[in-house]
Amino acid sequence: MEERPVRNQFTKSGDNQVVEKAGLQDVLLKDPRFQAPTTETKKAILRALGLDDTKLYGPKSFDAIMLPQPTEPIDETTLPRHLEQIVLVEMKTTKKPIKDAGLAGFFFGATQREYDLAAKLGDKFRFAFVVLNSANAYGKPFAVLLTLSELEHRTRSKRIQYQVNLWNAKDAIGASASLVIR
Numbered sequence: 001m002e003e004r005p006v007r008n009q010f011t012k013s014g015d016n017q018v019v020e021k022a023g024l025q026d027v028l029l030k031d032p033r034f035q036a037p038t039t040e041t042k043k044a045i046l047r048a049l050g051l052d053d054t055k056l057y058g059p060k061s062f063d064a065i066m067l068p069q070p071t072e073p074i075d076e077t078t079l080p081r082h083l084e085q086i087v088l089v090e091m092k093t094t095k096k097p098i099k100d101a102g103l104a105g106f107f108f109g110a111t112q113r114e115y116d117l118a119a120k121l122g123d124k125f126r127f128a129f130v131v132l133n134s135a136n137a138y139g140k141p142f143a144v145l146l147t148l149s150e151l152e153h154r155t156r157s158k159r160i161q162y163q164v165n166l167w168n169a170k171d172a173i174g175a176s177a178s179l180v181i182r
Contacts (some may be wrong), residue, residue: 023093023130024064027143032070034089036063044076048083051120061117062088066126066145088121089145090114091128097135101144103154106131109161118148127151 028034037045042059043052051057065074066087072078074086092108099105106129118125126145134140146154 019093019095019132020063020091022132023091023128023141023143026132027130027141028064028089028091028128033068034064034066035074037065037074041075041079044079045074045083045086045088048079049121049124051117056113057117061090061113062125063091064089064128086124088117088125089128090118090125091130093130093132095132097133098131100137101142103129103144115148118151123147 024036029036039059042062045065046052046057046059046061066089067074067082067085071082071085074082090110092106092110094106094108096105108129110127114127118127126147128143128145130141130143132141136142
């Protein structure tokens with residue numbers, strides 16, 4: 001049997017990364033109020049917000065930042081001047097045809113940590129629902145930004161899904177397989 005390469009279980013699938021990158025480059029960053037900060041700048045933003053506990057929130061906790069108007073690039077030097085205006089943005093991106101800003105039929109996954117961060121930051125956090133498909137009322141890709149409260153009002157249903165990572169049988173104490181089929 002061919003061995004499959006080991007993949008970091010905490011990274012997004014390759015397809016999701018491509019779709020998300022397209023949403024960032026082709027939709028959000030076309031609006032000059034948005035920026036895609038470096039990992040170091042994201043860490044600095046979290047520290048400045050008092051959220052630098054990496055066990056809860058890290059640089060992958062958000063994808064972009066938004067300011068009320070176009071501004072200089074945000075980095076560790078310029079951050080203090082703009083911190084009060086920065087809104088963290090978590091992207092949810094689809095290639096499916098979504099009709100309009102009502103987002104009917106938009107299906108996405110989110111972690112409890114994303115919801116917790118959105119609750120903690122309130123108006124300083126937005127979910128950006130990015131539609132890459134042009135088969136919609138606007139005839140081009142679009143994005144809708146929602147606060148957690150707005151998202152909860154639009155949510156039709158929500159279910160919990162567990163992400164499970166098993167130990168290697170030789171590393172798990174007392175592990176054995178009840179049945180192995182070869």
